[in-house]
Amino acid sequence: MLPHKFKERAFMWYHSLPLVDQIQIRASWTTLKAAISAHFMNSTWIAAQRTKAQRMRFKDHGNSDELPIDYVLRKKMHLTLITPMPFDQLIHEIIIGAPAGWQTILRIDDLGGQWTEFINRVHNHSQALIDAKSGANILKRVENLEQRRSHVKSHFSNPKKSGKFFKKDKKGKFKSVSREAKIGDRKDLPKPNFNPAMR
Structure with missing residues (x-):
């Protein structure tokens, strides 16, 4: 009989049932399957x-x-x-x-x-x-590289992002601009009185 081969939790569950219920559920495979499903295979388990x-x-x-x-x-x-x-x-x-x-x-x-x-x-x-x-993995890697490439392009072509550290020269190419403040750049400071021609 299958119930006698149950182990661990299934064994404990079956032998915890009243003798009347044990006899009833082991009457056929259908009744045993229904009892097991009702106890172990609930909606959470199925999902x-x-x-x-x-x-x-x-x-x-x-x-x-x-x-x-x-x-x-x-x-x-x-x-x-x-x-x-x-x-x-x-x-x-x-x-x-x-x-x-x-x-x-x-x-x-x-x-x-x-x-x-x-x-x-x-x-x-x-x-x-x-x-x-293997082909799908290669295709995915190519797509990732294309996305990175387009991201880099958009960074250099976006004036809002590029204006801080890059400026266009007369030929339309971006050139790096120093991020350090230059003398006289701040409007809240007076202009320096230093005249390099006078010595």
């Missing part, structure tokens, strides 16, 4: 599992060596652990956690609702899917 499944990504933390098929089966198991999920929604959730390019490589638009066909394609195109992960 946490759903969030965990939705956040799964290919080669995420702790799964750096996984193959594409490992990711697909892992995510499917967690997504359908609680309730069945329509095929299209299941594929959508799996692709969300995959690198850009998987959708095109696997041609998900013509699967026709066939899970077996989907996992066969994942297995057959395994190397291309792994390469898509």
Whole structure:
């Protein structure tokens, strides 16, 4: 009997029940499953599992060596652990956690609702899917570099920012201006009486 194989908290929970309830819930797999679900799989637990499944990504933390098929089966198991999920929604959730390019490589638009066909394609195109992960990382790095470059350009082209330390010369190029105060720059001070021509 399965209840006798329970461990730790499950063991304590089952043996804390009155004998009448123990007999009732172990009458069949359906009654036992219902009792376990009612106690352990409450709404908070279900929400946490759903969030965990939705956040799964290919080669995420702790799964750096996984193959594409490992990711697909892992995510499917967690997504359908609680309730069945329509095929299209299941594929959508799996692709969300995959690198850009998987959708095109696997041609998900013509699967026709066939899970077996989907996992066969994942297995057959395994190397291309792994390469898509590397390509996505390179693309992200290029995008980050472009953003930094545009930020630098905007700093030098913005007159409000550049006016303090840079000024345009006659050719329109920016030149650095010393930030140290010059004699006579402050209007609240009198002009110096020093005449360099007189000695």
